[in-house]
Amino acid sequence: MAKAALVVGGSGYLGQHLTRALIGGGWRVSVTYRSNEDAARAARAAGAAAVRCDVATDEGASAAAAEAERVGAAVVINCAALSQPRKCQEDPQAARAANSPARLLRALAAVEGATPVFVHISTDQVYKGDRAVWAVGDATEPVNAYGETKLAAEDDVREAAPPGGAVVLRSSIIYGPEAPLASVGRPLFVQFVEGALRKGEPTSFFDDEWRCPVYVGDFARAIEAIAGARGVARGGFEVYNFGGPERLSRVDMARAVARACALSEAAIVEASAATVDRGVASPPDISMDSRPTEEALGFSMARFEDALRQHVFVGGGA
Ligand SMILES: NC(=O)c1ccc[n+]([C@@H]2O[C@H](COP(=O)([O-])OP(=O)(O)OC[C@H]3O[C@@H](n4cnc5c(N)ncnc54)[C@H](OP(=O)(O)O)[C@@H]3O)[C@@H](O)[C@H]2O)c1
Numbered sequence: 001m002a003k004a005a006l007v008v009g010g011s012g013y014l015g016q017h018l019t020r021a022l023i024g025g026g027w028r029v030s031v032t033y034r035s036n037e038d039a040a041r042a043a044r045a046a047g048a049a050a051v052r053c054d055v056a057t058d059e060g061a062s063a064a065a066a067e068a069e070r071v072g073a074a075v076v077i078n079c080a081a082l083s084q085p086r087k088c089q090e091d092p093q094a095a096r097a098a099n100s101p102a103r104l105l106r107a108l109a110a111v112e113g114a115t116p117v118f119v120h121i122s123t124d125q126v127y128k129g130d131r132a133v134w135a136v137g138d139a140t141e142p143v144n145a146y147g148e149t150k151l152a153a154e155d156d157v158r159e160a161a162p163p164g165g166a167v168v169l170r171s172s173i174i175y176g177p178e179a180p181l182a183s184v185g186r187p188l189f190v191q192f193v194e195g196a197l198r199k200g201e202p203t204s205f206f207d208d209e210w211r212c213p214v215y216v217g218d219f220a221r222a223i224e225a226i227a228g229a230r231g232v233a234r235g236g237f238e239v240y241n242f243g244g245p246e247r248l249s250r251v252d253m254a255r256a257v258a259r260a261c262a263l264s265e266a267a268i269v270e271a272s273a274a275t276v277d278r279g280v281a282s283p284p285d286i287s288m289d290s291r292p293t294e295e296a297l298g299f300s301m302a303r304f305e306d307a308l309r310q311h312v313f314v315g316g317g318a
Helices: 013-024 037-045 058-071 085-090 092-099 102-109 145-159 189-199 217-227 250-260 291-297 304-312
Strands: 004-008 028-033 049-052 075-078 117-123 166-171 203-206 237-242 268-271
Touching: 004 013, 004 058, 013 028, 013 037, 013 217, 028 037, 028 058, 037 049, 049 058, 058 102, 075 217, 085 092, 085 145, 092 145, 102 145, 117 145, 117 217, 145 166, 145 237, 166 217, 189 203, 189 250, 203 250, 217 237, 217 291, 237 291, 250 268, 250 304
Parallel strands: 004 028, 004 075, 028 049, 075 117, 117 166, 166 237, 203 268
Antiparallel strands: none
């Protein structure tokens, strides 16, 4: 029988891509969603089961765990979060509730006979960002509520890792094609850049904020490796940085989009992050060393411009 996966937060950007990729890879997939009914409908049409639940409540966490039991999930991937730093800053209580997997882990522990590997998606924003290239063992010191709640979530996982083991992936900014099932109701960075360049209107990009953007398709490869024969974290607890191989500023990313789409770079205006009030502190340099992750999982992360050309702006975009 095909392996089964439960994608918690399967209606979000990453969750939709994972759902699509895992179904394509022969998995039986169940997703949970909280509010995005369009994504739930599209997931069902694509062959997944979809269960509505709010993991910030005991009832919702139990419903998610019951679904994991029903399908005999080999892996539970937790993509549920209040994922926008500004919203977390405005409502830290809501951020703590949505970003903590504690209830979900408790509910999974109560499920008889279920031993899925728990994969939790964390963030590069657990690092302070006052220098380049962070390793997993480096100090964590978030500069905003988003990073604080995501770091607390890692502790939840560490303290209550299920018998099947747990893996935390500290993700950098995720890019790829549009959400494949339904809109996620917010602009996506590389699509925003393409739109701005096509209009030719001068648009500012930061030249002093660095990330290691990660191609969304690499998450499905990671899940296959974690759930597969390599047995990463089987019965244990592991934390990995999950970023692409390059340290890029927003200007670097915008120029790569221009090249991939054969558009002029003339509209790209270099600016300091200090010139914009985003309503939330943003760590300047949270580039990461993900080479140990590549070694453990057995594959190389996609390079930014290569993935743009091969998967996002195929044929040079629209
Ligand atoms: N996107 C990035 O660049 C990025 C970078 C680093 C780390 N991450 C992390 O990666 C993960 C996925 O990100 P994403 O971009 O896919 O986020 P997203 O598009 O905002 O999706 C968030 C998902 O969480 C669900 N959700 C929110 N609150 C919930 C709750 N209380 N109970 C149950 N489900 C809830 C949403 O459901 P509804 O939409 O149905 O309400 C949605 O399915 C998050 O943990 C995020 O912190 C993302």
